[in-house]
Amino acid sequence: MSNKTPSGEATATPKPLHPVYTMTNIQNKVRVLDGINVTYSAWVKLFTLHAKGYEVLPHIDGTTTPDKTDPTYESWVKIDAIVLQWIYGTLSDDLFVRILEADTTARDAWVRLQNVFLNNKGSRAATLEHSFTNLKLAACFSMEEYCQKLKDLSEQLKEVDQPCNEARMVMQLVRGLPPEYRVVASLINQQSPKWDVARDMIE
Structure with a gap:
């Protein structure tokens, strides 16, 4: 043209x-x-x-x-x-x-x-799984950082074919809380809410 x-x-x-x-x-x-x-x-x-x-x-x-x-x-x-x-x-x-x-x-x-x-999904999955199950709120600067780290580790586990469903995410969120959160932790365990709801309950 x-x-x-x-x-x-x-x-x-x-x-x-x-x-x-x-x-x-x-x-x-x-x-x-x-x-x-x-x-x-x-x-x-x-x-x-x-x-x-x-x-x-x-x-x-x-x-x-x-x-x-x-x-x-x-x-x-x-x-x-x-x-x-x-x-x-x-x-x-x-x-x-x-x-x-x-x-x-x-x-x-x-x-x-x-x-x-x-590559090396097995070893990476084991390392990520250990980090995920042992993460505590006390090791983080804030609740926001704690929740974000859990989500990041969940994403990385998905990359190595070890996805975490929402129920497990909530369970781990509660498991890493210090004793002063035991009342809300008990409520969350009883109600099994979605991730966003559980996070709101804690905050």
Whole structure:
């Protein structure tokens, strides 16, 4: 498609800018993954959401890379480098070092990161289970931090195929309370409320 100048000469219509080039700072959109404050599953959900929105999902979902003879190949390589920067830019320092490699693609980095979190599920599950069942309110600065840590550990257990249902979450919430909460703890054990209700009762 072309436009015409006032003299009648045809000019090529500028190609629309790919949405990926409008992203100025990925950390304003996707929080830094450290496996503790931001879990792997939460990071994947948020990163994938933005990859869809900026039309770069094929760079991480396993879609076949264009052949070098493909007219779109050079453009694909440049966009892939940006997506790779997104991945590196949203990792904690220790994770960044673990997956950094030269001459790699966004998909390769995505898979390496996946392996970091999903390999050795058995040992990770045992460690997370121990942390979950032994977490106490007394070890936290506030009730809010205590509840958030329980939810974070629950998310991490789900990542290693050991999901915690809501009833178990509430049970553990009560189990970690100090003696002065025994009255409300007893009420929660009797009523078996939902997580949000149990938390409100305690607060």
